[in-house]
Amino acid sequence: MTDLTLADWQQRARELDIEGRAFIQGEYVDALSRGRFDCVSPIDGRVLAQVASCDAQDAEHAVASAREVFAAGLWSRLAPARRKAILIRFADLLEAHGEELALLETLDMGKPIGDALAVDIPGAARALRWSGEAIDKVYDEVAPTPHDQLGLVTREPVGVVAAIVPWNFPLMMACWKLGPALATGNSVILKPSEKSPLTAIRIARLAIEAGIPAGVLNVLPGYGHTVGKALALHMDVDTLVFTGSTRVAKQLMIYAGESNMKRVWLEAGGKSPNIVFADAPDLYQAAEAAASAIAFNQGEVCTAGSRLLVESSIRERFLPLLVEALKAWKPGNPLDPATNIGALVDTQQLDTVLSYIEAGHAEGATLLLGGKRTLEETGGLYVEPTIFDGVDNAMKIAREEIFGPVLSVIGFDTPEQAIAIANDTQYGLAAAVWTADLSKALLTARALRAGSIWVNQYEGGDMTAPFGGFKQSGNGRDKSLHAFDKYTELKATWIKL
Ligand code: NAD
Numbered sequence: 001m002t003d004l005t006l007a008d009w010q011q012r013a014r015e016l017d018i019e020g021r022a023f024i025q026g027e028y029v030d031a032l033s034r035g036r037f038d039c040v041s042p043i044d045g046r047v048l049a050q051v052a053s054c055d056a057q058d059a060e061h062a063v064a065s066a067r068e069v070f071a072a073g074l075w076s077r078l079a080p081a082r083r084k085a086i087l088i089r090f091a092d093l094l095e096a097h098g099e100e101l102a103l104l105e106t107l108d109m110g111k112p113i114g115d116a117l118a119v120d121i122p123g124a125a126r127a128l129r130w131s132g133e134a135i136d137k138v139y140d141e142v143a144p145t146p147h148d149q150l151g152l153v154t155r156e157p158v159g160v161v162a163a164i165v166p167w168n169f170p171l172m173m174a175c176w177k178l179g180p181a182l183a184t185g186n187s188v189i190l191k192p193s194e195k196s197p198l199t200a201i202r203i204a205r206l207a208i209e210a211g212i213p214a215g216v217l218n219v220l221p222g223y224g225h226t227v228g229k230a231l232a233l234h235m236d237v238d239t240l241v242f243t244g245s246t247r248v249a250k251q252l253m254i255y256a257g258e259s260n261m262k263r264v265w266l267e268a269g270g271k272s273p274n275i276v277f278a279d280a281p282d283l284y285q286a287a288e289a290a291a292s293a294i295a296f297n298q299g300e301v302c303t304a305g306s307r308l309l310v311e312s313s314i315r316e317r318f319l320p321l322l323v324e325a326l327k328a329w330k331p332g333n334p335l336d337p338a339t340n341i342g343a344l345v346d347t348q349q350l351d352t353v354l355s356y357i358e359a360g361h362a363e364g365a366t367l368l369l370g371g372k373r374t375l376e377e378t379g380g381l382y383v384e385p386t387i388f389d390g391v392d393n394a395m396k397i398a399r400e401e402i403f404g405p406v407l408s409v410i411g412f413d414t415p416e417q418a419i420a421i422a423n424d425t426q427y428g429l430a431a432a433v434w435t436a437d438l439s440k441a442l443l444t445a446r447a448l449r450a451g452s453i454w455v456n457q458y459e460g461g462d463m464t465a466p467f468g469g470f471k472q473s474g475n476g477r478d479k480s481l482h483a484f485d486k487y488t489e490l491k492a493t494w495i496k497l
Contacts, residue, residue, distance in 0.1 A: 002099065002117070006336040013107055013335065016100075020049035020197070022058060022221060023204035025065040026214025031222070032057040039198065042110040042343040043334060044379045051197050054222035056230035059189070062218040063236050066160045066187035069215035076157050076185040080136040087132025087183055090210035091125040094175075094203065098122075101171060101199050103335075109167050109196040110343030110381065111297055112334045124175035127479070130463040131179030134481060143492070150495040155488040157185035158263065159238035162231040164224070164252075166244045167196035167345050168300040168403075173243045173267075174200050176467075180483040181241070182212065189218045189237070191228050193244075195345050197221035224248060233259045241486060243267040243302075245401075246426070246472045265476035265486045267302070267468055269401040270429030273422035274305035274458060275444065277415070278314045280434035281456060287321035289458040290407070293432070295329035295341050295385045296459075299405035300349070302473075303430040305458055307391075307398055308409045309418050315411060322409075323369050323387065329405070331374055331382035344381045344404060353383050353404030360397045365408070366390040393421045401427070415440060419447045428470025432458045451477070 004012075020039060021028040030036075035053035040046070052058075070076050075083070094101065101124075102116035111120070143151030163177040174190055181188050192200035204219045220227050232240055232255035240262050242252055249266040256264045274293055280286045293305030310318055334342030344350045350373065357371050370384030383404055391398050391408035398408045412418040422431055432454040433444045445453040451469045454460045461467065466477035476486050 004337065006333065009103060009113055009335040012103055016103065018049040018104070018198060019201050020051040021201070022052045022054050023201060023219040024058070024062045026208055031055065032061065037194065039108065040346070041107045042345055042381045043107065048107055049198065051221050054220040054227040056226070058220055059227055059230035059234060062189045062220055063160060063234055065215040066189055066218055067236055069213055070159055070187040074213040075187065075216045078185070083183060083185065084132045084136050086211040087128050087179070090207055090212065091129035091132065093206040093210055094121060094125040094128065097206065101202060104198040104202060105171060106334045106342070108198045109170060109345045110334050112339045112342045114337050115297065120169055120172050123172040126463055127172070127175040127179040131183040135183040138481065138484065148497045150497055152493040154491050154493065156491055158487055158489055159186060160236060161186045161188045161239045161241060161487060162191065162234070162237045163188055164191045164228050164231065164240065164242045164244065165193060167193035168297060170196040171199040171203070176478040177241050178217070181487045182217070184484055184487040186487055187216050189220055189231060191220050191222070191231060194221065194223050229255065232256065235260045237262050239263040239265070239486065241265045245269050249474060266474040267478060268472060268474040269427060270302045270304070270469065270473050271307060271399065271401050271425050271427045272303050272305050272430040272450065273307045273309055274432045275309040275418045275422060275434065276311065276314070276318060277433070277435040277440065278311040279436050281436040283314065283318055283321055286434045287318060287325045290322055291325035291329060293458040294407040295326060295405050298341055298344055300345065300403050303452065303459065305432060306402060306407060308407055309412050309421055310409055312411050312413050319368065319389065319409070326369055326385045326387060329385045331384065333378070333380065341385065341405065344383060347381060349403065350381045350383065353402060353406060356397055356402045356404070356406055357386060360388045363395045363397070365395060365397060393424055399425065415444060419444060423449050426472040429473035430454070
């Protein structure tokens with residue numbers, strides 16, 4: 001952490017020279033159409049940069065460059081130990097530029113600078129380093145063949161990977177893809193969200209400094225319906241990896257079917273249940289965690305604990321603790337190191353969140369806290385952390401992903417009822433259980449249909465465990481050695497002896 005003040009960060013923000021061009025074949029370039037769009041800060045509406053608005057022509061150029069370098073083998077056939085060294089250097093460079101990258105992230109999408117420094121940039125660097133460190137330690141297989149045969153089971157890079165990522169953890173989500181994709185020898189075209197393209201553009205140059213050959217990592221900023229769609233439909237993209245909404249994820253599966261049947265791996269939305277049983281070991285801690293689970297990153301988190309299931313017998317005790325805990329999350333200028341909840345990414349997201357708050361009122365839920373836009377005079381896009389009580393799991397605010405600091409509290413009486421409510425959702429990304437009873441915790445964890453389960457905590461995990469969803473939260477996994485599955489093809493080679 002640094003001891004920079006709000007004034008220091010504002011000064012640095014004024015001095016930034018922000019790159020907005022695409023990065024293809026090792027060079028920053030304008031979109032071929034010369035199209036650009038304004039990159040606007042949600043802190044004050046300031047235009048931060050003009051960003052290249054790439055489209056199908058640029059996708060063509062980037063895919064050709066990625067394919068050429070892949071075929072040449074400059075990266076794809078480099079010894080794993082060499083790729084390791086370069087990826088570790090890339091991670092080091094991210095850390096060395098940590099303050100600059102954190103500032104870009106905060107200005108671009110409104111998250112608190114303290115979180116960008118403590119979570120996003122280190123998390124991105126760790127993903128690159130972990131994948132790099134692992135790649136010269138994974139072995140291929142020899143099949144248990146008859147005596148006169150040798151069967152080799154080897155993994156090969158898929159080739160050209162398109163990675164389409166969202167705006168809520170722009171750099172970290174990108175690096176969860178880049179780490180394993182690059183470690184396994186692929187060429188990558190990264191398409192950041194049009195709402196948060198700046199750090200992706202910046203790190204492209206750092207990749208070259210680290211020693212990744214030109215053309216191996218290309219960055220195409222632009223809109224989903226233009227350059228994103230062009231990549232998803234491209235006949236020479238072998239694998240499409242995506243983090244974003246379930247709606248777009250489904251569309252990408254269609255594009256793959258309509259084009260070359262490219263592999264499609266999807267990390268999509270969530271509506272995660274956080275179950276507090278009456279025998280939770282520490283209700284204060286559970287309340288603090290429930291507040292953080294909906295307020296961290298302005299609630300713009302795929303695993304946000306947006307459905308809080310509270311056992312009826314502790315309601316009266318627990319809800320005041322929850323309200324107190326969430327009051328400690330106070331919206332403010334995200335460049336202020338003291339701020340713990342920043343601005344929503346843009347006016348569209350602000351309107352979406354406010355419309356869900358209206359829906360909560362209209363469907364008869366009881367407002368316990370918040371419920372309004374705040375600090376409007378600053379020109380920033382802030383919403384008060386909000387709690388609705390008396391929510392029925394059939395209500396819109398319990399069924400749909402809000403992606404803002406709006407919590408639905410739902411009551412239950414038995415473990416069976418809690419599990420049924422928790423699983424009654426199209427999503428299956430994460431869930432949490434609070435209980436001092438080990439068997440109850442494990443039986444509940446087994447019954448929950450979600451990719452990550454947390455017991456007596458929320459948001460546990462690191463690079464060592466896979467992350468991803470059941471049901472309409474997606475397929476495939478980021479992080480851990482399992483992530484390498486997405487970026488490699490298995491080949492069986494039979495040798496007659
Ligand atoms: P989004 O689906 O709107 O956009 C994600 C990306 O897809 C962006 O880069 C966008 O430009 C692109 N895109 C949009 N339409 C496209 C199209 N037709 N073709 C190709 N690309 C297209 O999602 P978002 O609003 O950026 O992010 C929020 C969503 O991301 C939430 O649903 C959240 O749950 C999800 N998310 C999931 C995870 C996870 O790991 N499961 C992590 C973070 C965010």
